Amino acid sequence: MESGHRTVTADGQPLEVLYHGRPNDCRGGDFRDAVILIGKDIKKGCIEIHSCTSGWQAHGHHVDPHYNQVVLHVVWQQDSTGNTLLEDGKSVPTIVLDRDLAAMEEEGKTLPCRGSQTPELGLFLERLGVARLAEKAERFRLDIQKMEPDQALYEGLLEALGYSKNKQPFLELARRAPLKDLKLLMEDGGDQIRVQ
Numbered sequence: 001m002e003s004g005h006r007t008v009t010a011d012g013q014p015l016e017v018l019y020h021g022r023p024n025d026c027r028g029g030d031f032r033d034a035v036i037l038i039g040k041d042i043k044k045g046c047i048e049i050h051s052c053t054s055g056w057q058a059h060g061h062h063v064d065p066h067y068n069q070v071v072l073h074v075v076w077q078q079d080s081t082g083n084t085l086l087e088d089g090k091s092v093p094t095i096v097l098d099r100d101l102a103a104m105e106e107e108g109k110t111l112p113c114r115g116s117q118t119p120e121l122g123l124f125l126e127r128l129g130v131a132r133l134a135e136k137a138e139r140f141r142l143d144i145q146k147m148e149p150d151q152a153l154y155e156g157l158l159e160a161l162g163y164s165k166n167k168q169p170f171l172e173l174a175r176r177a178p179l180k181d182l183k184l185l186m187e188d189g190g191d192q193i194r195v196q
Contacts, residue, residue: 009093010053010078013038017072021047025165027066036072038093045071052079053094063087154179 009015021034029046036043046069050056053075061067065087073084073094083091143152155174162170 007095009038010096010099011093013093015072015093015095017047018042027064029067029070032069034071043071045069047072047074049074051076053077053084053096054080056084061087148180151179 007015007017016037017034018037019033019035021031024030024032024046026032029048031047031049032045034045034047036047046067048056048061048067048070050059050073053073055075056062056073057080061070062085068086068088068090070084070086070092073092074097075094076097078094078096078099084094085091140152140156143155147155151174155171158174159167159171162168
C-alpha cells in the first residue's frame with residue numbers, strides 16, 4: 001500500500017495511509033511504525049497483510065498479543081465477514097484491495113504499474129527467474145558434495161518453510177536434528193525428538 005493513498009475501509013470509513021511503515025523482522029504485524037488517518041484520528045502501529053480476510057484467524061493473530069499493535073489489516077479479497085479482532089478485544093479497520101481497485105477502475109483511474117507491462121519487461125523478469133533458479137541449483141549441487149542428497153533436500157525444505165523471518169532457525173533445526181537421526185527414531189518407534 002502506497003503512502004498517501006486514500007481509500008475506504010471494508011465498513012465504509014475513509015482512510016489514508018500517511019506512512020506505510022517499514023518491514024517488521026520480529027513477531028507481530030508485517031510492517032511496523034505505520035501511520036494511518038482514519039476519519040479524523042491518527043493511529044500509529046503495525047499493518048498486517050493477508051490474501052484474504054480469513055487469514056487473520058487462520059494464522060491465529062486474534063489470540064496472539066504480539067498483534068495487538070496492528071492498526072490496519074490489508075487484504076486482497078474479503079472471504080469472511082465480521083471485524084478484525086485483536087487479542088485484547090479491540091478491532092482494527094480492514095482494507096479490501098480488489099474492491100478498492102474496482103472503484104478506481106470505475107472512476108477511470110488505474111494503478112501506476114498497470115499498462116507498464118511490455119514484452120521486454122516479461123523477458124527481463126523471466127531472465128531474473130532463470131538466474132535465481134540456477135543460483136539455487138548451484139547451492140544444492142555444492143551442498144550435495146558436502147552431505148548426503150537426502151540431507152541437502154531436507155535442509156532446503158526446512159529453510160524454505162521458515163519463510164523470510166525464520167529461515168535461519170529452521171535451517172539450524174535441520175542441522176541439529178538431521179534426517180538420518182529422524183529415520184533412526186522412526187525405525188526404533190521413538191515418539192520424541194530431542195534437539196541438542
